Amino acid sequence: MAAPRLSLGPLKEPLGLMRALQWFFSIFAFATCGGFEGSVTYRVTCEGRENHTVTATFGYPFRLNHAVFQPSLTHLCNHTWPKDVHLVGDFSSAARFFVGVAVAAFLYSLGALGGYLGYLQVYRCAGSRLPLMDLVASGLVAALWLVASSAWAQALGHVRAAAGAPLPHCPSPTASCARTALTAMGGLGASVAFGFLNLVLWAGGSWFVYKETPLHRPAPPPGPTPAPM
Template sequence: FFSIFAFATCGGFEGSVTLRVTCPGPDNGTEVTATFGYPFRLNQAVFRPSLTHLCNHTWPQDVHLVGDFSSAAMFFVGVAVLAFLYSLGALGGYLGYLHLYRCAGSRLPLADLAVSALLAVLWLVASSAWAQALRHVRAALGAPLPHCPSPTVGCAPAGVTPMGSL
């Protein structure tokens, strides 16, 4: 059950970050939003409306968020899927071939123990890697807008989708 929840919550997550861009002049505030999700390649998230049309075309090209955390997210989801498939296969093996599992001299219990131990170690490593990457994702989304011409233009975070389910 944990593996189902793990790849369902992480693999199906979508969120957005909103930044407030303040320009000098009378009409000085605009909010821009970038959507992101699994596999958390933040460096491919583009702000809408485009920043190239704001503040007298201060930005020559679209600005992206900073960071690519896809490797840890995909590793975590991959281990969760692998654990789910193994648990289904093991359940089928227990139900269909229990007589082979219990017979004297069978190496199936030892093999089952070895694979379960390997999956437990992979789960620990993947969870630790994803926890560290999620910490970096939160830090990257809470940071000011990269490449913001700070003397004339103000860029500040205005809101981020809650990531408690992750």
Template sequence: MFFVGVAVLAFLYSLGALGGYLGYLHLYRCAGSRLPLADLAVSALLAVLWLVASSAWAQALRHVRAALGAPLPHCPSPTVGCAPVGVTPMGSLGASVAFGFLNLLLWASGSWFVYKETPLHRPAPPPDPAPSPM
């Protein structure tokens, strides 16, 4: 549930940020704007959330696979083979973990490009030269 929630939040923020960039770029790039810093904070937060959600989902998937591989508790004896019937393959679940970590990589690298737009990266403008006396 947390993994899907992070995915939905990231999608909605992506749509909102795209609308903001397209409609209000002049506000984003003006000199005293705090929008790039807020964008950096949200992007970094989403990268961390992708890390946490992907790690938690990978751990949960590992537990599910271990539980399905354990012997059934009501088997009559070890010589009789008991196996669960109708267990579906979990390859697509492993792919979802891989895509989660790929999203972490994308959001972290995207945060770098957002950082380059902030005043934290750009050097301060040089002071105006003093007018020379005539």
């Protein structure tokens, strides 16, 4: 294996710069989605009794049907609720897929950038298959970003609707249930935006990888033929 020749020169070229941007913005994608924690709070007023506040906490991976309101509603309003009340919906598939793609993109862009910085002479040598492999991988990651971002954008709409829905099984006039607090989900909206930004970066970066492949670079012309004697 060839010895590495560390050089920061690739960072000044579109090939290396795009990898650095892909690495940087993939961090924001999985951090804004995977690091989210929120809650929804309701004030429950029972007829002729004091008010109570119940809260359900939720976050990544957004299995809302596991988020239980606390303290238990079964003890309120003369046992109006026969069992614990959960939020509705399981959106873990889309959320985990999105974060998984972000982590994979982070690792690949970091590895590819390290390869450019240390082994660019091997990457660009005649007959190297590395650019073609890099192109296939880049196109695959771009496609995954498209699918993951679209799926997560749709799931996020359902998360917002489920978290903002009225408290289930709140009978009137026996009890009244008013939502008093709901964590803002602007960070989750930003995760969708970062997802589509990463899609643009990977699709655009694929063009610069393509320019390194034999598909774009013409084969070197044959050497001069010797003159007949």
